[in-house]
Amino acid sequence: MEITVRSIVRGGTIRSVGLLAPGVLSTIVRDTAGKIRLSARMIEKAPITLNINGQDYTVSVEPRRTLVDVIRDDCGQTGTHIGCEHGICGACTIIVEGEAVRSCLMFAIQADGKRIRTVEGLADGDKLHPLQTAFMAHHALQCGFCTPGFLMLAVNALETNPNITDEEILEVLSSNLCRCTGYQNIIKAVRSTAHEMRRAPAS
Ligand code: FES
Ligand code: FES
Structure with missing residues (x-):
């Protein structure tokens, strides 16, 4: 078996x-x-409801399906990327109930009824999230394949630890892989956003 x-x-x-x-x-x-x-x-299949960026998606899924597959294929939210599918690269990182998770390691049925945030939920209409703006300003992406994962990883870290230190940012970012940038500009973008958020905390 x-x-x-x-x-x-x-x-x-x-x-x-x-x-x-x-x-x-x-x-x-x-x-x-x-x-x-x-x-x-x-x-065989189970009905589940995923709340993705504030919208409910009710789908019927086989228990073997991963969360990232269901988010992309059944809910049509393709901003979350799939890289290694083994929990190594972090490209599939999303936020589930306030916790950054690798969605290739989670079954969709484990997320039934849970609040999920993906990269599609970062911008407010045409207004980018400050971290997205910082990624642009610091040239923190090249091919962009890893970017949704880095954004969600870093947003979660910045929101859960508003006083995050430069060293802690390094520690957080070390869990995801980027094959293009050499990391330095990603680190700069996250650090500058952290400093900006400390100067002007969200009301
Ligand atoms: S695709 Fe999930 S960690 Fe690589
Ligand atoms: S920008 Fe290409 S993998 Fe990171």
Whole structure:
């Protein structure tokens, strides 16, 4: 039997959804007594609702589908890119319930009912987000393939840590890959946005 369980370990709690075989959805949880439990049930498709940038998308998905695939193919939001599909490059980074995640490592059904932000939600109409403007000003992109992931990663860091230091910015950005820019201009763009936000905090 093929086992393709993917798990996320956060704060000592294992939360995992995976496939034991085509159509068999498994969940692994740590119960209140600290024991690891596995349950499995047959499922072909499940209706889920993703709230993407404030709009609800209700779709029917097979449990094996990744979140990035469903966002792009079923919801038509193609700004989020797919690179390695193995959690390495960060091109697929989005924000789920206030947390930057690699959407190639998450199953769509794990995001049912959750608030999701993608690069399409950064600009306010024609007005770009300050970080997008800074990317332009500092030439922080060339081919642009990695850019949506870097933007969402950095926006989340700037919003959750308004006093983020230059060193912390380096640490955050080190999780994503860019094959073109050499990183220096991305770092400059994020640092300048952080300094700007500190001077004029959002009201
Ligand atoms: S496509 Fe998700 S980390 Fe590379
Ligand atoms: S700008 Fe080309 S991969 Fe980053």
